[in-house]
Amino acid sequence: MRALCWNGVNDLRVETVPDPQIVSPHDVILRVTMSTTCGSDLHFIDGYIPTMREGDVIGHEFMGEVVEVGREVKKVKKGDRVVVPSFIVCGNCWYCQHDLWSLCDNTNPNPELQMAAFGQPTAGIYGYTHAFGGYAGAHAHYVRVPHADNDCFLVPEGLRDEQVIFLSDAAPTGYMGADFCGIQPGGTVAVWGAGGVGLMAMESAFLLGAERVIAIDRFPERLRLAREKAGAETLDYTQVDSVVEALREMTGGRGPDACIDAVGMEAHGTGVGYAYDRAKQALHLHSDRGQALREAILACRKGGTLSILGVYGLMDKFPIGAIMNKGLTVRTAQQHGQKYVPRLLEHVARGELDPSYLVTHRFSLEDAPRGYEMFKNKEEGCVRAVFTP
Amino acid sequence: MRSINLGHVGRIAAVVLGGSLLKMSLGHRRMLRPHTAKRRGAPKAGGHAEAVEVERSVTIGKTAEELYRLWRAPETLSRLLGGFAEVTPVEGDRMRWKVQGPFGQSVAWETRIVEDLPGERVRWESLPGAAWSLQGAVQFRAAPAQWGTEVTLRLHLHPPGGMPGEAAMRRLRAVPGGLVLKVLRRFKSLAETGEIPTLKNNPSARKSASAHGKRVC
Numbered sequence: 001m002r003a004l005c006w007n008g009v010n011d012l013r014v015e016t017v018p019d020p021q022i023v024s025p026h027d028v029i030l031r032v033t034m035s036t037t038c039g040s041d042l043h044f045i046d047g048y049i050p051t052m053r054e055g056d057v058i059g060h061e062f063m064g065e066v067v068e069v070g071r072e073v074k075k076v077k078k079g080d081r082v083v084v085p086s087f088i089v090c091g092n093c094w095y096c097q098h099d100l101w102s103l104c105d106n107t108n109p110n111p112e113l114q115m116a117a118f119g120q121p122t123a124g125i126y127g128y129t130h131a132f133g134g135y136a137g138a139h140a141h142y143v144r145v146p147h148a149d150n151d152c153f154l155v156p157e158g159l160r161d162e163q164v165i166f167l168s169d170a171a172p173t174g175y176m177g178a179d180f181c182g183i184q185p186g187g188t189v190a191v192w193g194a195g196g197v198g199l200m201a202m203e204s205a206f207l208l209g210a211e212r213v214i215a216i217d218r219f220p221e222r223l224r225l226a227r228e229k230a231g232a233e234t235l236d237y238t239q240v241d242s243v244v245e246a247l248r249e250m251t252g253g254r255g256p257d258a259c260i261d262a263v264g265m266e267a268h269g270t271g272v273g274y275a276y277d278r279a280k281q282a283l284h285l286h287s288d289r290g291q292a293l294r295e296a297i298l299a300c301r302k303g304g305t306l307s308i309l310g311v312y313g314l315m316d317k318f319p320i321g322a323i324m325n326k327g328l329t330v331r332t333a334q335q336h337g338q339k340y341v342p343r344l345l346e347h348v349a350r351g352e353l354d355p356s357y358l359v360t361h362r363f364s365l366e367d368a369p370r371g372y373e374m375f376k377n378k379e380e381g382c383v384r385a386v387f388t389p
Numbered sequence: 390m391r392s393i394n395l396g397h398v399g400r401i402a403a404v405v406l407g408g409s410l411l412k413m414s415l416g417h418r419r420m421l422r423p424h425t426a427k428r429r430g431a432p433k434a435g436g437h438a439e440a441v442e443v444e445r446s447v448t449i450g451k452t453a454e455e456l457y458r459l460w461r462a463p464e465t466l467s468r469l470l471g472g473f474a475e476v477t478p479v480e481g482d483r484m485r486w487k488v489q490g491p492f493g494q495s496v497a498w499e500t501r502i503v504e505d506l507p508g509e510r511v512r513w514e515s516l517p518g519a520a521w522s523l524q525g526a527v528q529f530r531a532a533p534a535q536w537g538t539e540v541t542l543r544l545h546l547h548p549p550g551g552m553p554g555e556a557a558m559r560r561l562r563a564v565p566g567g568l569v570l571k572v573l574r575r576f577k578s579l580a581e582t583g584e585i586p587t588l589k590n591n592p593s594a595r596k597s598a599s600a601h602g603k604r605v606c
């Protein structure tokens with residue numbers, strides 16, 4: 001089959017690779033009908049997350065049709081049209097049974113790689129470094145889905161691929177971020193980053209009862225989507241001296257009740273802190289640029305909630321003093337997709353959520369490297385590129 | 390597959406736990422912190438090199454009885470060793486371990502169970518006269534709340550003396566903690582899900598993948 005492979009820093013190529021096969025009894029093989037780029041892919045494409053290996057197939061946000069079924073698979077059937085969360089879960093361990101799906105104990109074949117960095121291993125992900133399992137990704141014609149009964153969600157008839165594809169990762173990540181905020185009636189939520197995850201977090205905040213949502217970004221087309229599609233107020237950080245001050249003024253001096261970081265380690269910003277981070281990152285002195293996260297901490301009202309969705313490795317200059325003295329609650333996780341996909345499918349089926357506007361660019365799988373280039377450089381207002389094999 | 394010159398260390402670890410596991414550990418050793426294998430006793434003049442003892446634990450969501458039964462099932466140890474080492478019951482309480490070494494040679498030895506408390510503990514030792522003195526034990530203890538059972542695996546290895554033995558032990562000390570942990574985590578996945586996570590036949594554009602039509606990481 002054909003697949004998009006990582007060959008080195010910023011070197012993506014579509015190559016011919018062996019087809020996946022059923023290797024474990026709970027596996028299915030999916031014919032991928034659509035996959036999409038994700039901001040977190042950029043961290044390892046750019047070389048900021050180690051443990052990629054030359055030739056790895058990438059892509060973790062996808063959907064498709066079941067074409068082959070392992071002997072222990074009970075619920076999923078050949079011909080099913082399904083969407084698959086990016087984290088691979090077993091359904092049996094303590095973490096799966098407590099709705100903490102991305103922490104699954106039994107799906108990472110390389111747990112020792114994570115234990116060195118995090119102390120404990122997390123679940124595996126498709127196409128996302130060997131520390132996260134080393135599984136082949138889904139920018140391909142076919143993909144192997146382990147533990148399919150827990151990892152495949154049947155798509156109701158009548159929904160288009162574009163409406164469902166983001167339920168694999170961006171939508172449940174954003175929904176979880178809003179869920180973490182414990183939104184009270186009248187609450188204000190600020191969201192850093194108006195990419196796919198940020199926009200989904202904004203929509204979810206409204207679905208969960210927020211009165212106001214404030215979006216912080218610098219790209220006009222993303223701020224426009226935040227306003228027109230998600231109904232957020234917007235803040236262009238290049239147009240203000242201080243995001244923290246601007247947010248304080250927008251909220252009567254209090255600060256937002258909850259702040260969601262949907263940016264992560266490659267945050268852009270302005271000022272001295274940003275220049276310092278960027279220089280260190282360029283010199284590989286540390287891996288994370290933490291501008292968005294620091295702003296979120298400083299902006300949040302006392303006793304508020306900080307919800308971190310952006311991906312981080314190790315970060316220095318983390319203002320723990322502000323978190324401690326202001327009594328903030330910090331909630332964060334990689335997405336617990338299996339918890340949120342069923343209710344998101346209901347929202348989409350009822351017409352309360354339609355993430356299809358995130359699709360700004362379509363490519364054949366053969367043109368996927370160009371798609372990633374446009375996505376990475378945000379050319380022509382690219383929010384998300386989708387690939388059809 | 391990347392070739393790693395395993396030398397003596399490889400043969401030792403192959404004997405202990407199986408070479409494919411060792412390759413995984415060595416291949417990623419930059420990511421690993423030094424393991425805390427304990428050193429026991431001073432080198433004996435003209436006798437044996439220093440011994441290595443490793444102990445690692447994992448919590449598994451099953452009862453001690455279930456885990457004991459799975460551990461004692463005839464095919465389990467071979468599965469935990471990644472299909473690299475075959476462990477077959479011989480008569481009585483003896484088991485025969487056969488390992489395909491990294492250079493095509495195979496090594497075999499026997500162990501016997503010296504303590505067997507169903508639902509609690511199994512302990513085994515290599516038979517007297519084996520070049521490598523190896524003792525192992527697995528212990529099952531009830532965990533708090535609904536966590537299931539805490540499982541501890543302990544290995545004690547006492548190699549022969551002389552230069553090769555000592556050189557090998559120096560390097561081996563950095564390895565067995567990871568190996569023991571890997572075996573335990575595979576045991577946990579097998580017990581909780583009925584399968585062990587694997588990258589067998591994982592598609593990639595690496596030459597090794599297309600050459601064999603499959604790839605085992």
Ligand SMILES: [Zn+2]
Nearest residue numbers: 038039040169
């Ligand atoms: Zn993602």
Ligand SMILES: [Zn+2]
Nearest residue numbers: 090093096104
């Ligand atoms: Zn699990």
